[in-house]
Amino acid sequence: MKISTVGTPIRVFLFVISAVIWLGIWLTGFNTVHWLLYAPAAFLLFAAITGICPGIMFSNALFGKKPAE
Numbered sequence: 001m002k003i004s005t006v007g008t009p010i011r012v013f014l015f016v017i018s019a020v021i022w023l024g025i026w027l028t029g030f031n032t033v034h035w036l037l038y039a040p041a042a043f044l045l046f047a048a049i050t051g052i053c054p055g056i057m058f059s060n061a062l063f064g065k066k067p068a069e
Helices: 008-028 035-050 054-063
Strands: none
Touching: 008 035, 035 054
8 A cells, every 4th residue: 555645734634633632631631531532632643743644544545536626
């Protein structure tokens, strides 16, 4: 499978979502939240920093990439 990166607008979108989740974790308390909540926050931050989004790669593999119009 070819590794494709996402564009800048999607990276900013992923970063904002991750930042909101991290803010919620911080406001709730790092010791209070369940450990599972760290997974999407970390994956979204990884995708925003590197541009490699496993979720988008998986959905492209499942449904195929739609040609640009």
